Amino acid sequence: MPLVSMRQLLDEAAKGGYGVGAFNVNNMEQIQAIMEAARETESPVIIQASRGARSYSQDRFLYHLMLAATELYPEIPTVLHLDHGNSPETCKSAIDLGFTSVMMDGSLEADGKTPSSYDYNVDVTRQVVAAAHAKGVTVEAEIGCLGGIEDGHGAGGSGMEHLTDPVQAEQFVNDTNADALAIAIGTSHGAYKFTRKPDGEVLKMDVLIEIHNRLPKTHLVMHGSSSVPKELQDVINQYGGSLKPTWGVPVEEIQIGIKNGVRKINVDTDNRLAMTGAIRKVLMETPEKFDPRDYMKPAREAMKKVVAQRMVQFGQAGNAKKIIPIPMAEMAEMYKNGN
Numbered sequence: 410m411p412l413v414s415m416r417q418l419l420d421e422a423a424k425g426g427y428g429v430g431a432f433n434v435n436n437m438e439q440i441q442a443i444m445e446a447a448r449e450t451e452s453p454v455i456i457q458a459s460r461g462a463r464s465y466s467q468d469r470f471l472y473h474l475m476l477a478a479t480e481l482y483p484e485i486p487t488v489l490h491l492d493h494g495n496s497p498e499t500c501k502s503a504i505d506l507g508f509t510s511v512m513m514d515g516s517l518e519a520d521g522k523t524p525s526s527y528d529y530n531v532d533v534t535r536q537v538v539a540a541a542h543a544k545g546v547t548v549e550a551e552i553g554c555l556g557g558i559e560d561g562h563g564a565g566g567s568g569m570e571h572l573t574d575p576v577q578a579e580q581f582v583n584d585t586n587a588d589a590l591a592i593a594i595g596t597s598h599g600a601y602k603f604t605r606k607p608d609g610e611v612l613k614m615d616v617l618i619e620i621h622n623r624l625p626k627t628h629l630v631m632h633g634s635s636s637v638p639k640e641l642q643d644v645i646n647q648y649g650g651s652l653k654p655t656w657g658v659p660v661e662e663i664q665i666g667i668k669n670g671v672r673k674i675n676v677d678t679d680n681r682l683a684m685t686g687a688i689r690k691v692l693m694e695t696p697e698k699f700d701p702r703d704y705m706k707p708a709r710e711a712m713k714k715v716v717a718q719r720m721v722q723f724g725q726a727g728n729a730k731k732i733i734p735i736p737m738a739e740m741a742e743m744y745k746n747g748n
């Protein structure tokens with residue numbers, strides 16, 4: 410089947426009461442790992458590429474790999490989503506290339522670092538919604554800013570500085586008509602999210618619940634939601650790495666989020682850790698090896714394992730065949746008619 414709209418997947422997820430993992434990719438092996446995990450667990454998937462990934466892969470390579478994925482895994486409804494678009498132009502270039510969903514992150518200015526004004530955010534998000542919906546493409550927006558910096562993008566800090574204000578979130582969705590909303594509840598991008606196991610002090614699930622109560626029909630998105638499991642950190646450190654102790658977002662907290670309107674969960678760090686650990690292991694244990702396949706295969710397998718596990722934990726497993734793809738032109742028609 411062709412690439413599908415993210416809105417359709419998230420609407421289905423809301424109906425079924427589950428969440429959908431959104432996994433970042435930069436290359437062929439990562440796409441293969443996700444598609445294999447999706448096939449094994451019969452899951453619909455969201456594959457996302459950041460601006461950094463688009464420049465690393467000269468995004469046309471990535472796009473054609475995604476087309477190959479849809480040919481080789483015709484039973485899997487697959488979304489190609491732009492992660493953290495920094496300007497309407499970036500989003501429009503992704504739409505032109507064939508992405509079926511884009512994130513306009515207007516919570517930061519176009520430099521991808523400076524927290525922006527509310528009016529700026531509404532203005533750029535509206536522009537992207539108009540361009541995207543005309544083609545049936547989904548729009549994710551963000552209000553409030555996450556902590557940390559990844560791929561040169563982010564507000565920095567611990568994640569507690571710019572939490573989402575639920576009243577403003579409600580206003581923002583009314584002002585922009587975005588399909589999905591990323592919120593800041595204390596999480597950060599990257600591996601170093603928390604210096605201790607997160608509790609109610611650092612992970613504001615109460616804020617999330619209030620936003621969901623005000624916006625029961627809006628699909629909420631949790632960014633920076635890798636769990637950063639100790640086992641994956643240990644493999645890296647056991648084979649010559651040096652990660653400092655760190656904690657991510659526990660899967661149980663994400664599952665509480667899913668019960669409260671979270672439909673898209675962004676996971677990148679866990680996959681990076683899994684791949685790097687697997688590569689380190691091969692290179693340390695068998696230093697005579699030099700064929701990239703000798704370490705890329707185990708790396709791909711390690712990532713597939715993590716992704717499949719998340720697909721089961723988020724509840725998307727088993728839901729692929731319930732989704733009959735709506736053509737993008739039909740999605741555009743539905744937006745035009747206000748459905």
Ligand SMILES: [Zn+2]
Pocket residue numbers: 493598632633675
């Ligand atoms: Zn993010």
